[in-house]
Amino acid sequence: MIFGKDAKVNVETLLATTHRMTNKTANTFELNNSGSGSIINLGQLAANNVYLIGRDVLNAGDINSSNGSVGLLAASDLRVIFDDAGLLTATVLSNDLFGIVENTGNITVLF
Secondary structure: OEEOOOOEEEEEEEEEEOOEEEEOOOOEEEEEOOOOOEEEEOOEEEEEEEEEEEOEEEEOOEEEEEEEEEEEEEOOEEEEEEOOOOOEEEEEOOOOOOOEEEEOOEEEEOO
16 A cells, blocks of 8 residues: 555544454454555655554655554554544564564654
């Protein structure tokens, strides 16, 4: 998944993932990706909460969070839980040490 250099996203909560998502309960999801799949941001992402989840994640653009929560996660199998404020807790479910997270862009977090 690529957010190109001219991309501009402005939403309440942004969860971008290349993983298959299985809903376990109202706020709990399991994310699985045994293959490849990268998230690349070259644009401008703005939200209260921003989460990019893939086998590999690259931010070379701008990420702005007005609620203080940005997550760049690289793993094949995860469990994510959202609280009522939209904040995410992630648990890696496998011993996957092959994913790469790289930030060469800007991340701005306001509280």
